Amino acid sequence: MAPHNRSYLYKVFVPSYTSRVLVEVLRCRGVEGCPLWLRVRAKAPPLHNSTALDCREHAPCQLTLDLPFWQHWYYVLVEKHPGVPGTVSFQVNVQLTDCSRPSLARPPFLPSSASMNMPHSFGSAGGLALGDSPPPTSPNSTKHPVPIPITSPAGERCWPVRPTLRNELDTFSVHFYIFFGPNVSVPPDRPAVFVINLLPVLDSGGVLNLELRLNVSSLCGENVTVFGCLNHEVPLTSGDNSSVTCETESLAGFLLSVNATASLSRLRIPYPQTGSWYLSLRSLCATEHGFEPCTNVTAEVYLRAYLSPCINDCGIYGQCKLLRTNNYLYAACECKAGWNGWGCTDNAEAFSYGFQLLSTLLLCLSNVMFVPPVAIAVRSHYLLEAAVYIFTMFFSTFYHACDQPGIVVFCIMEYDVLQFCDFLGSLMSVWVTVIAMARLQPMVKQVLYLLGAMLLSMALQMDRHGLWNLLGPSLFALGIMAIAWTARTIRRRHCYPPTWKRWAFYLCPGALIAAAAVLLYAFVETEENYFYIHSIWHLLIAGSVGFLLPPRAKSSRRMGPLPRRKGCGYQLCVNEQEELGLVDPAVASINSICTS
Structure with a gap:
């Protein structure tokens, strides 16, 4: 090791069936006391906390590693003590003990002909790769390295x-x-x-x-x-x-x-x-x-x-999902109802059965609030709107009965079908209510109803949980209603709706209730408070429909026959034969004019 060098790093491959790795520093000369540190680490170069030995205090300087990792590289670092001048020469010798043949220890630089019968190849490290001196030779001074017999303790054998x-x-x-x-x-x-x-x-x-x-x-x-x-x-x-x-x-x-x-x-x-x-x-x-x-x-x-x-398929309180992060695919349990753990088996924060039953009843029974809007719609002859409200009430009830995280679950259909129908019914209820408030012509209203159903189905198929799936159709319907009300106000030259009672007792309370429902849904609802906040959402959105639904439209009166005047007068009578086309109108007699 030259004066300007601090350390040398070597590596040796440890094959399978290796029970011991012996690393030793030999023939250390140049400086008195061999001022070297010997460090060994598997899989990576040694650090300050790796297995180390001070060669000045130990003679011979040997590190023994029992049960080394198989099929891995071991790194050997020879480091010079700080402040040591001059050149230090040494030899690093590594012996690998084959546990299938415990009476034989081999250096890793055996010739290829001697390693053919080993379970795995020992690598291709040469003799000079581990030191500046040649490898040890046999007693007859041949240049080929030979196996070194050692004494193997009992139990160092390895089994098939x-x-x-x-x-x-x-x-x-x-x-x-x-x-x-x-x-x-x-x-x-x-x-x-x-x-x-x-x-x-x-x-x-x-x-x-x-x-x-x-x-x-x-x-x-x-x-x-x-x-x-x-x-x-x-x-x-x-x-x-x-x-x-x-x-x-x-x-x-x-x-x-x-x-x-x-x-x-x-x-x-x-x-x-x-x-x-x-x-x-x-x-x-x-x-x-x-x-x-x-x-x-x-x-x-x-x-x-x-x-x-996943562990036990995450049990009844979890769902096993495949996730991908930075091209790494792994599986994990998504636990519900307060359960935690690798397999959703930790019930330290789990919901009790009573709480699960209460949350299910709240989410399902809160849909009963749609019964009054249905009755109001039927009474006001809004039969199509009433059908939409009934559809929403039915699928919302059974969707939330199937969506529960615990064991209080009841599904009449596949979960995906129930979820789609619940979301579609909720958006259609808002859509038909606002369009009905606009009081458009029957043909225009039917076209908007059908167009809204198709567009909402497409939007839900793209993203069911997006906030704009609710706000977008609502704002569009409100725009149509505003245009219709503005046109009617300009034509009549009077504010529409015309009565202040309609504004004070129906429109303003309904609008405030609907706005509160949207704010709760968008900004307050979380996974922790989902059970009662979403139940309040059901109550508010159904209650707002009951206020906002317009009253029954007045039927247009048909013009009947004029009342018959009393007194003298003349009545032109059409000849029956002439009306049937049996006579020529040009030769109609004067008898076709009769008096009354």
Whole structure:
């Protein structure tokens, strides 16, 4: 390391079936005491809080990493102490222990011919890539590196990993099947290891579900407990204690256990990290001194692993939805009625059954307020308007009965149909009421009714929850009414409607009630106060219709025959034969003129 350099960074690839990584700094010379720091970190260059060793205080300068992450790069940082002058020379040696062959440790720069029988390739790092000195050679001074035998502690062996078969059913719906499963045997002398591979992007937005069910009849009366450790990127099988805790200094996993008392155990991991997940099953017998390996009992366990969009489909108080954010697709539960949690199972703030029933009754029974407008419309011979009010009252009642978030729900049709009909009826009620107030000619009024129904249907299909779906048709109808009233006022040269009682007792109160309803709907109504604010909206909008609906139009009197005068007079009579075309009108006799 030259004087102007502070550090050197190296990396080494750790393949599968690696139980130990040994990093050491050798042949450090140039400065007394080897003033170097050795830092190692997986997946990324080391930081200040990474695993570190001061080579001045430790001789030999070695870092041992047990149970490293498989199929990942490990970064080695050799850093010089500050203020050290001159050049420092050293050699970095990395030894990877293959747990399938524990008596053999290999440096990662073995020639390709020596690594052909390994489970995975060790990468392509050369000998000089990890230091400035050549790699160690054999005792006969050959230039080819040789395997270095080491003493392996008991339990450092790794066991065969059984793969799983992937079966994709739908988005975030994947089942993992075990060969010769789903019942697996867990022998007493070794663990059973399985691997579950989660694909990037495709599997990270769901929930990883794991279920263990113990066959109690296979225990033969022994007090056996089967422990399962689910770890990411490396199986945890080195020792009995670690199989119980599923944790080491640099590794943490999820623990499951089943026994004769609790024969079922479930684990759910929302939004799991992609890559390889390893499940290690180990059967241990409970004794006075804790858990110990069993003797002759082979436990049988039913294993089920699958990926689902949401936990238990969000239950009865939630709805599972697929969401997309920045090209990332994931599933989540939308909880209702105050329920929370990953699967809408947290009832700390949930609504009670009485509150759900009260809110349903408020939203449904408030539509009874449309009965008076219907009666007024029928009495005033506004039969088409009365039909629209009845339509609105019916579908609003059953839509709100189906729209409840809790368990007090009653649906007579599909939810989407009820919602569309409720919104259409509400807008049509406002439309026909304002058009009726304009008192247009029957033909013009019918055309506007039909045109409004078609345009409102189109607007609702585009956006049902838009505020302008309500304000737009209302303002347009009010414009038509204003034009009609202005034209009638100019023609009559008198304000229309002409009576002050109509303004004072009907139009002004109805307009104020309608304005209050629109303000509540637009600015006050929220998800928290929806139950009672929307019920007030029903009462106000129906009440305003009863005030604003105009009175019955006066029927035009038809001109009847003139009254017959008394006294003398003459009446021209048409000959019956002439009217039927039987005689020529030119030769009509004078007898066709008769006196009365």
